[in-house]
Amino acid sequence: MTDDAPPSWGVLSDMDGTLLDTENTWLRVVERFVDDHDGADAAGLAAASEGLDLDRAAALLRTRLGLDDTHEAVAHDLDRRALAAYAESVTWRPGAPELLRALVDAEVPLALVTSSPRHWVERFTRSVDLSAFRVSVTADDTTRTKPAPDPYLDGAAALGLDAGRCVVLEDSLVGAWSAVSAGCATVVVGDPDRSLPPGVHRVRSLNEVDVRMLRTIAHTP
Structure with missing residues (x-):
């Protein structure tokens, strides 16, 4: 992808419980x-x-x-x-930093979409590097938060993409409904036994996720 070519797909990721062990x-x-x-x-x-x-x-x-x-x-x-x-500790979930580096190396645009307020995100950046994300959408940035589709619609728009060209990484039922309602392909990380919206992809850990898998889910060549 050249600097002036629009991205063909992107990744929108939840933060708490998905990327960070918070x-x-x-x-x-x-x-x-x-x-x-x-x-x-x-x-x-x-x-x-x-x-x-x-x-x-x-x-x-x-x-x-x-x-x-x-x-x-x-x-x-x-x-x-x-x-x-x-303040005591903020750490990555297993596989999270490796996946983010791989996505950055593959030039896949990333947006952070979280129900946390912006000052929490700013606090977390003292402990972990979130610079992989081009944009972030926090609870302060949308009138309707998850499970409404607004946060993921806004995240996709900030990347210049239709929501249907984005893959969401989530860990909660509330977040999964938000992503599915926005029209995003959705990967839920964690307990595979919980009741989830139809059509979501389930993984136990981000260690099971790579760029090729997400590209396939996004239906992008």
């Missing part, structure tokens, strides 16, 4: 929040928060726990707790 940290933050507010089924509420942006998670917990605190106060507390937890 999802479990977030779930532990939610569990501790529930425990600190004398709530029951901390693990269940944490699971229900998987893939949600900060505002949606705050709304869920405020409702389910019957909290008197304002939505803004709950979101602020979760944000504070999460940043403190993330």
Whole structure:
């Protein structure tokens, strides 16, 4: 691909739990929040928060726990707790840095599409190199976050591509629905036994994913 030729396909990737080992940290933050507010089924509420942006998670917990605190106060507390937890360590998921390097070497354009706020992404760049991504779409950049299709539609548009020419890497059900609703081919990393939208490709680890596989899924010669 020359510098002036448009890309024929691209990759849009979720961040937490897909590329970075941060999802479990977030779930532990939610569990501790529930425990600190004398709530029951901390693990269940944490699971229900998987893939949600900060505002949606705050709304869920405020409702389910019957909290008197304002939505803004709950979101602020979760944000504070999460940043403190993330300060300890942010690391790659297995196979993630190798796949990103291979995609960059193959000149495949990349967009980061995450439900995390931009200041979390900026915090993570202190620990890991996210420069492979040409653009990033965060929870701050779209009116409707995952599972709405908007984040992935915006990510594709930022790369100058139709969503149907993009392959999405995801790990959550919320994210998978967002990607499928946007019209993207979708690869879900992780537990293969969960109920997922029809037509998605399942892998246990990014170690199973390479450029040739993604190009085939994108139906690109």
